[in-house]
Amino acid sequence: MRWSIYATVEAEPFVFELQKFGCRIMARRGVSLKLLDRVSGQLSASLKLLEPLLKRYAESQIAEGRLTLENRMSLHDGRYFYFRGLADEAFAFRPSPAGKRRRATKKSATMGILTEVVEQMNLAGHAEQKGFFASGAMVDAWFSRLEHRMLILRAFVGKPIAAGGFNAFVAAPWDDRLVALFDGSMDRVAGDLLGKLREVKAKIRNPLAHGGIESDGGAFYFHLPGVGAIPANLSRYRGRVQLSFVPIPAATHAETCALFDAVDTLLTTGPFQLPNEFVRWGIDPQYDAESVGLYGEAIREGAEAVEVLVDQLGREWERHTNMDY
Structure with missing residues (x-):
């Protein structure tokens, strides 16, 4: 139990508690x-009066950094690697070798080969389509x-x-x-990775998220008299994702995965290695000056201090979640 409020309504005693469940x-x-x-209904109705006051208070608390963000990295990891695994599996498809063919007339043997070739082409196309979706x-x-x-x-x-x-x-x-995580200044390696991420965002993620529409008009073709339809983004057309049979081929998928792996490494090593320990162990971050200072002090002291703080914060979370007071 976290808290209790005692009251009487029409001379009847009531207790309002926040319990574990x-x-x-x-x-x-x-x-x-x-x-x-009546009591339950009046409590629900009172929220309409309370929420406007709480909203203003919440906004002031957030502005001062007095908030907690739920660490859901494990959920995001699971979603990302699930779709990556599906795409890897689909793009790894290879047509099976030709099986034994029936010995019959020359014509029937030829038709059997053609049927098998078409079937394998259809299977390969279906696998590429699944790879694109995933x-x-x-x-x-x-x-x-x-x-x-x-x-x-x-x-x-x-950092404050x-x-x-x-x-x-x-x-x-x-x-x-x-x-900003790099204090506003990236080295060449990080800057190159950021540039490539921007390309993936512009060429793959944004068009797929916005119905094929690109910010520079790449989805549109203007009509040039005597010539035909011309891409609206002109010379910037090259390299764009095409909403055709295979918008994301296996090679593009592999390049994208390699880029994502490099950025993940960047954000879990070097100056981010110790901060990532809090992320990895599911600690919910708080943004007030005292909490941020506590994280910074542990990082300056080294890996052992971070481990101790992670264990301490984990135990506090368990105590509050289970309401073991």
């Missing part, structure tokens, strides 16, 4: 159902995972967040947030 209203065994319905979902899942990782790392790197800084960080474009 939710809020509970407790009353005397013989209390009328009519009174129970790879597109994988790209979307990875960028969602990246945004979640960046939000979590912003607290765990242990100014008043209103959390809101500003959340409102910034995804690539600006990534640069």
